[in-house]
Amino acid sequence: MKTHMNIRVLLLALSIVGISLLHYLTPLHLHYLHDIFQRLYYLPIILAAIWFGLRGGLTCSLAVSVAYAPHILFQWGGELTLEMEKYLEIVLYNIVGAVTGLLAQRERERSIELQKTAEGLEQSYKKLQEQSEQLIEIEKNLRSAEKLSTLGEMAAVLAHEIRNPLGSIRGTAEILKDDYRPGDAKYEFIDIQIRETERLNRVVEDFLRMARPLPTETVRCRVQAELETVVMLVSNDARERGVTLVLDTPSTDVVVNGNGEKLRQAFLNIAINSLQATPAGGRLTISTVLSRVDEAAAMCEIKFCDTGKGIDRESLPRIFEPFYTTKPDGTGLGLAITRKIIEGHGGTLNVESLVGLGTTVLVRLPVLPTEENL
Ligand SMILES: Nc1ncnc2c1ncn2[C@@H]1O[C@H](COP(=O)(O)OP(=O)(O)OP(=O)(O)O)[C@@H](O)[C@H]1O
Ligand SMILES: [Mg+2]
Numbered sequence: 001m002k003t004h005m006n007i008r009v010l011l012l013a014l015s016i017v018g019i020s021l022l023h024y025l026t027p028l029h030l031h032y033l034h035d036i037f038q039r040l041y042y043l044p045i046i047l048a049a050i051w052f053g054l055r056g057g058l059t060c061s062l063a064v065s066v067a068y069a070p071h072i073l074f075q076w077g078g079e080l081t082l083e084m085e086k087y088l089e090i091v092l093y094n095i096v097g098a099v100t101g102l103l104a105q106r107e108r109e110r111s112i113e114l115q116k117t118a119e120g121l122e123q124s125y126k127k128l129q130e131q132s133e134q135l136i137e138i139e140k141n142l143r144s145a146e147k148l149s150t151l152g153e154m155a156a157v158l159a160h161e162i163r164n165p166l167g168s169i170r171g172t173a174e175i176l177k178d179d180y181r182p183g184d185a186k187y188e189f190i191d192i193q194i195r196e197t198e199r200l201n202r203v204v205e206d207f208l209r210m211a212r213p214l215p216t217e218t219v220r221c222r223v224q225a226e227l228e229t230v231v232m233l234v235s236n237d238a239r240e241r242g243v244t245l246v247l248d249t250p251s252t253d254v255v256v257n258g259n260g261e262k263l264r265q266a267f268l269n270i271a272i273n274s275l276q277a278t279p280a281g282g283r284l285t286i287s288t289v290l291s292r293v294d295e296a297a298a299m300c301e302i303k304f305c306d307t308g309k310g311i312d313r314e315s316l317p318r319i320f321e322p323f324y325t326t327k328p329d330g331t332g333l334g335l336a337i338t339r340k341i342i343e344g345h346g347g348t349l350n351v352e353s354l355v356g357l358g359t360t361v362l363v364r365l366p367v368l369p370t371e372e373n374l
Contacts, residue, residue: 012047012060015043016060017067020067020071023038038068041064044064045061045093045096045100048101049096052101053104054102054105055101057104058094060097061096062097064090068090069090159204160204162204163201163205166204170194173193206334207333210322210333218258219257219259221258221259221260221263223254223263224249224250224253224254227288230271234271238284242282243278243280243281244283244284245283246285247286247287248287249286249287249288250288250290254288255368256300257368263341266363267286270338270363271284271304272334273334278306282306285304285305287303287305290367300367301363303360303361305360306358307357309356310354310358311355316351319335319351320339345366346366347365348363349361349362350362
């Protein structure tokens with residue numbers, strides 16, 4: 001850009017010097033040639049005005065005036081009345097430089113403004129395009145959510161219908177089992193049949209529990225008491241696995257409005273997952289803290305922190321999906337049900353994990369504004 005400008009300045013300077021030399025070196029009796037040279041000066045003046053605007057045009061016309069004036073004064077005699085036409089030409093040089101410069105400058109400013117408007121328009125167009133793409137995406141999601149909810153309702157009906165024949169299969173299998181002794185191949189087969197039926201029944205029950213809406217009636221629940229029950233329920237499992245179980249809760253009661261049984265089930269699902277993921281020698285710490293949101297509201301944060309195998313980045317967003325499991329005998333409904341319960345209580349459920357180091361599940365529940373809580 002800078003070299004481009006320098007070349008233009010050099011070109012203008014050379015043309016002024018060249019035309020001036022033609023004036024100074026051409027004998028005066030060839031006045032028709034002088035007339036031509038006189039007009040040639042307009043070339044650099046107009047070019048300077050177009051290239052550099054008002055300042056460029058005026059600077060060039062002044063430079064031409066300075067270069068041309070000694071030629072009138074010393075070679076033509078400088079008589080004002082005789083050389084009037086030449087003096088007027090100098091005035092004209094400056095007028096042309098100024099006017100052309102001004103016009104070129106205005107034109108340039110206008111084209112910059114137009115360019116800015118065009119850019120603005122392009123940006124608005126892009127924004128509009130993005131928004132319309134978003135709208136299409138939202139519409140697509142809505143459609144698939146609609147389909148999913150219909151599918152969910154159908155699946156719930158189906159699950160309900162499966163439970164009854166399952167009960168009959170199990171019952172008859174148990175009757176058949178009585179005819180054989182342990183060790184008999186058929187006894188083992190029927191045992192497998194019963195176990196698999198039970199597993200199927202568990203899947204269906206879990207599924208129905210998830211599809212069923214949460215009961216609206218809620219009572220005051222003590223978070224610590226629910227957690228103590230959960231710890232008691234899993235302590236045996238933890239001991240067998242060689243995992244240390246620690247419960248760290250505040251001494252004052254944290255009370256939430258909710259369904260104790262459901263909350264217990266949610267906490268139990270999380271604790272079982274942690275125990276299943278933690279190898280012997282590991283640790284599961286369940287802790288509770290009360291965090292104030294503002295003057296009138298507080299949240300209870302319940303953290304399940306394990307030193308298990310962790311969850312990789314690709315799997316983390318999928319763990320809440322129904323039927324997502326990495327366990328051979330898992331149903332993949334545990335966390336889906338847990339999230340439904342927690343969100344049904346106005347809370348949130350978040351999971352952070354580092355592969356090889358462990359997983360932290362954070363449950364946040366709004367607490368009742370009791371004196372102890374606030
Ligand atoms: N604490 C954890 N550490 C490592 N992985 C976990 C943890 N909690 C959940 N996961 C992963 O998330 C998946 C889904 O968990 P979820 O509880 O929904 O189903 P599941 O435990 O596989 O089966 P189930 O229905 O019997 O609970 C698990 O299979 C496991 O891969
Ligand atoms: Mg689970």
